[in-house]
Amino acid sequence: MKKTEQAEKSVTKKRRRPALTPEARENQMISLAVDLAEQQLRDGTAAAQVITHYLKLGTTREKLEKDILEKQRELMEAKTEAIRSAQRVEELYENAIEAMRAYGRNSDDTDL
Secondary structure: OOHHHHHHHHHHOOOOOOOOOHHHHHHHHHHHHHHHHHHHHHHOOOOHHHHHHHHHHOOHHHHHHHHHHHHHHHHHHHHHHHHHHHHHHHHHHHHHHHHHHHHHHHHHHHHO
8 A cells, every 4th residue: 555545544534523412413424424425436436326416416407406495595584584573663663652651641640
């Protein structure tokens, strides 16, 4: 084995710090899987499913679907903000009405 191959293998076998959350662990597994797929593609040993997966990621359709998903996410965020804003406006109206009622009660007391 060449020294560069040995160095590459020792670099790829580095131990990572254990994940603290399930989400972080999942991200570690995804990263490892992508790294392995990349290495297999470079070596020419990748399975047909791996090659097909990465070919699909590069298609126009996939890019359009990603764009649509991004726009849908933005729309959901805008709707959420609109609901929050409407709730704040409603609260302001309720406060204003209560203030007017209190003012009306105070003016009735002073008229007598």
